[in-house]
Amino acid sequence: MNHVYTADEWASLLGQLKAVELAPASVEGQAATWEGLMPGEVLATRKSRTCLAWAGDGRKYVLKVYPDAGRAGREAGVMAWLRAGGLTVPAPLAVGEHALLREFVEGTSLKQMSDSDLVETCAQLGRWLRRCHEIGADHPAAGRDAGATWLVGDMNFGNYVVGTADFLLWGIDFGDTRMGDAYDDVGEGIMRILIRPPAFTVLNWEAAVGFIDAYATADAGGSGGPRVTGGEELGPARQRVIPAVQRAFVQMAAWRHGDADMLRAADTFPETWGRVVAAAEKCSMLGM
Structure with a gap:
């Protein structure tokens, strides 16, 4: 684990994730993959606890966790809407009460x-x-x-x-x-x-x-x-x-x-x- 999350906290966060409506079809049925994600580098943010999340096949994602309930869902919904309209934003893949899992954009x-x-x-x-x-x-x-x-x-x-x-x-x-x-x-x-x-x-x-x-x-x-x-x-x-x-x-x-x-x-x-x-x-x- 990284210094932001204990093993139990990490497992709890992944367990609350549900696929985002309008997420790419490629994420369907990947709940098992999310459960197997491992925490990586902590990213500098002021308003959320955010880190990279690594899959077993080497792909990396971003997991954001907010202290207030519902904020992750609002962010995921707006991102999905904008992406569906053709805007270059990372795909929100899964969301929970406090957590958002999204694509990582190398840049x-x-x-x-x-x-x-x-x-x-x-x-x-x-x-x-x-x-x-x-x-x-x-x-x-x-x-x-x-x-x-x-x-x-x-x-x-x-x-x-x-x-x-x-x-x-x-x-x-x-x-x-x-x-x-x-x-x-x-x-x-x-x-x-x-x-x-x-x-x-x-x-x-x-x-x-x-x-x-x-x-x-x-x-x-x-x-x-x-x-x-x-x-x-x-x-x-x-x-x-x-x-x-x-x-x-x-x-x-x-x-x-x-x-x-x-x-x-x-x-x-x-x-x-x-x-x-x-x-x-x-x-x-x-x-x-």
């Missing part, structure tokens, strides 16, 4: 992005997020709240990887998913880009503009698209995101116990963003 975390890849990867993230929101807006729960969709809920770069096998961007963590306004995710995404170390560089601002532009202009792939963005072009999208980014900075300040730099960033963002957007528009007109 490079966006936290490890190089400067040379930043702008294009952030644009890729914007396109991925737009598709995520379109599929989420088609969920029956979204119909109860006009304009709502399933949110990722945590745009931390550690929740995304670029796959080793396919070079596609994958969203791998939906533990904070909730129904809400799509621009809550978009605003936090821009905030996360801007504070990527070293924070608030010219390159980070360029990547943030590329992110919102990719989000706004990505091809709609589902009936939820118009309800998510209202068919906006670049100008309206660039303006609509301003209060969402300010809220994200304020929330980050609270999470960091009153971080003055984050509060200052919230106050100054509209003016700085205006200058950055104006420069981007000028470059676009000049064909740069």
Whole structure:
């Protein structure tokens, strides 16, 4: 056993797992395989106890365990819905009251992005997020709240990887998913880009503009698209995101116990963003 689980705890967790509806057909009848999983490396997470789980044939999975009941089931349900809609998310395979077993995606975390890849990867993230929101807006729960969709809920770069096998961007963590306004995710995404170390560089601002532009202009792939963005072009999208980014900075300040730099960033963002957007528009007109 690893240091997170005793043998009895591990056996109890595996015993509660049931196949997820909409899980790939290949997992049917694999309960015996789950029971034989062995715990592996503990993964760094703040909100769950998470580790790799190894099968006897060498395949590896991820097992997440939450302290609160029902959270694993909500995450599994949203992941299954998004995956069924064609989004690159790991397949949730089995779920219990507190535990979720999902596929492991081999890849490079966006936290490890190089400067040379930043702008294009952030644009890729914007396109991925737009598709995520379109599929989420088609969920029956979204119909109860006009304009709502399933949110990722945590745009931390550690929740995304670029796959080793396919070079596609994958969203791998939906533990904070909730129904809400799509621009809550978009605003936090821009905030996360801007504070990527070293924070608030010219390159980070360029990547943030590329992110919102990719989000706004990505091809709609589902009936939820118009309800998510209202068919906006670049100008309206660039303006609509301003209060969402300010809220994200304020929330980050609270999470960091009153971080003055984050509060200052919230106050100054509209003016700085205006200058950055104006420069981007000028470059676009000049064909740069």
